Amino acid sequence: MSLVTTDRMLCDARENGYAVAAFNCENMEMIQAIVEAAESMRSPVILQTTPGTLRYAAPAIFAANVTAAAKDSTVPVALHLDHGNSLALAESCLQAGYRSIMIDGSHFPLEENIAFTKQAADVCLSQGVSVEGELGRVGGKEDDLVSEDSVYTDPDEAELFVKQTGISSLAIGVGTAHGVYTTPPVLKPELVSLLRERLSVPLVLHGASGLEEDVLRDLIARGISKVNFATELRIAYTQAVRAYLEGDATCIDPKKYGAHGREAVKQLVMSRMSLCGCAGKAAPL
Numbered sequence: 131m132s133l134v135t136t137d138r139m140l141c142d143a144r145e146n147g148y149a150v151a152a153f154n155c156e157n158m159e160m161i162q163a164i165v166e167a168a169e170s171m172r173s174p175v176i177l178q179t180t181p182g183t184l185r186y187a188a189p190a191i192f193a194a195n196v197t198a199a200a201k202d203s204t205v206p207v208a209l210h211l212d213h214g215n216s217l218a219l220a221e222s223c224l225q226a227g228y229r230s231i232m233i234d235g236s237h238f239p240l241e242e243n244i245a246f247t248k249q250a251a252d253v254c255l256s257q258g259v260s261v262e263g264e265l266g267r268v269g270g271k272e273d274d275l276v277s278e279d280s281v282y283t284d285p286d287e288a289e290l291f292v293k294q295t296g297i298s299s300l301a302i303g304v305g306t307a308h309g310v311y312t313t314p315p316v317l318k319p320e321l322v323s324l325l326r327e328r329l330s331v332p333l334v335l336h337g338a339s340g341l342e343e344d345v346l347r348d349l350i351a352r353g354i355s356k357v358n359f360a361t362e363l364r365i366a367y368t369q370a371v372r373a374y375l376e377g378d379a380t381c382i383d384p385k386k387y388g389a390h391g392r393e394a395v396k397q398l399v400m401s402r403m404s405l406c407g408c409a410g411k412a413a414p415l
Contacts, residue, residue: 131200131203131204131205131206131207132197132200132201133196133197133207133208133209133227133229134206134207134208134229135208135229135230135258135259135260136150136176136208136210136229136260136262136298136299136356137260137298138206139174139176139206139208140260140298140299140332140355141332141355142411142413143332143355143356143408143411144332144333144353144355146411147350147407148350148355148406148407148408148411149335149350149354149355149356149357149406149407149408150173150175150355150356150357150406150408151173151175151176151357151359151399151402151406152175152176152177152210152212152356152357152358152359153175153176153177153178153358153359153360153399153402154177154178154179154180154212154358154359154360154363155177155178155179155183155192155196155363156183156186156363156364156367158195159367159388159389159391159392159395160363160367160391160392160395161177161192161196161199162199162392163393163395163396163399164177164395164396165177165196165199165200165207166396167395167396167397167399167400167403168203168205168207168399168403168412169203169204169205170400171404171408171409171410172205172409172410172411172412173205173403173408173409173410173411173412174205174206174207174408174411174412175205175206175207175208175408176207176208176209176210176230176356177196177207177208177209177210178209178210178211178212178358178360179192179209179210179211179212180212180213180360181213181214181215181216181219184211184219184222184223188222188226189211189219189222189223189225189226189228190226190227192209192226193209193226193227193228196209197227204412205412206412206413208229208230209227209228209229209230210228210229210230210231210232210260210262211223211228211230211231211232212232212358212360213232213234213264214231214233214234214250215234217233217249217250217253220233220250220253220254221253224253224254224257224259228259229259230259230260230262230298231250231254231259231260231261231262232261232262232263232264232301233246233247233250233251233261233262233263234263234264234301235247235263235264236264236265236266236281236301236303240265240287240290240291243263243265243291244290244291244294244295247261247263247291247295247297248294248295248296251263251295251297252296255296255298260298261295261296261297261298261299262297262298262299262300262301262334262356263291263292263295263297263299263300263301264300264301264302264303264336265283265287265288265291265300265301265302265303266281266283266284266301266302281303282305282318282321283302283304283321283325285321285324285325285328288300288302288325288328288329289328289329292329292330292331297331298332299331299332299333299334299355299356300325300331300333300334301333301334301335301336302321302322302325302333302334302335304317304318304319304321304322305318306335306336306337306338306341307337315337315341317345317349319345319348319349319352320352322349322352322353322354325353326352326353332355332356333354333355334354334355334357334358335349335354335356335357335358336358337358338357338358338359339359339360339362339363340361343405346405347405350406350407357402357406359399362398363395363398363399366391366394366395366397366398367391367392367394367395368391369394370387370390370391370393370394371387371388371390371391373390374387374390375387
């Protein structure tokens with residue numbers, strides 16, 4: 131199946147009370163693991179790359195890997211730019227074949243965020259590509275994205291933001307953070323319910339790695355339609371590779387320890403799809 135946009139999968143999730151799980155990928159093995167898990171679980175899936183990852187390997191390399199992995203898949207697969215930090219990077223991903231773009235102007239004041247996001251949205255939407263914006267801010271660290279604190283999304287500003295930018299989905303600030311939680315996050319779950327009621331676009335949750343499962347289920351029930359997972363996939367892959375090499379210090383074959391890391395990621399992805407409720411939701415697009 132060819133790569134798809136995120137529009138239909140997220141709208142279906144919004145209408146039916148579940149969330150599509152989105153996973154940040156760092157290499158070929160993680161891409162294979164995510165797509166294989168989606169096929170096993172009959173789940174739509176979103177694979178994502180960050181600006182930091184795309185400095186490691188160009189958008190065209192990831193697009194080629196994901197396109198190849200999705201070609202023989204029978205479930206919807208989308209390739210998404212996560213936390214795009216420039217129009218140039220967004221355009222590079224568009225040219226490479228990405229079908230969904232996040233442009234992150236959350237560090238700007240509201241008017242600048244609207245203008246920045248609208249520029250990207252105008253380009254992407256004209257090419258039939260989905261656009262995610264962010265209002266409010268997710269704390270913590272992911273790659274080179276660092277925020278000292280979380281900023282909760284203001285509902286009035288969110289209505290204005292969605293109307294003036296034309297975005298397809300909105301990442302919101304409800305108290306979550308990127309990376310590994312060192313202290314319990316101060317969440318505002320009622321804010322999700324309010325934003326779900328007032329906005330017409332699907333809502334996105336960043337910083338899900340490490341959230342308690344009951345907390346995540348509640349946020350999805352309140353209206354989250356896309357959940358991002360990143361840090362815990364890195365941990366699973368790295369720990370599995372490390373364990374393999376500790377068990378066989380003579381191994382010099384990347385395929386052997388890479389396969390071990392791939393399987394660990396696949397199992398984690400399958401569990402997150404079950405948690406989000408998207409398993410079995412892979413209707414043809």
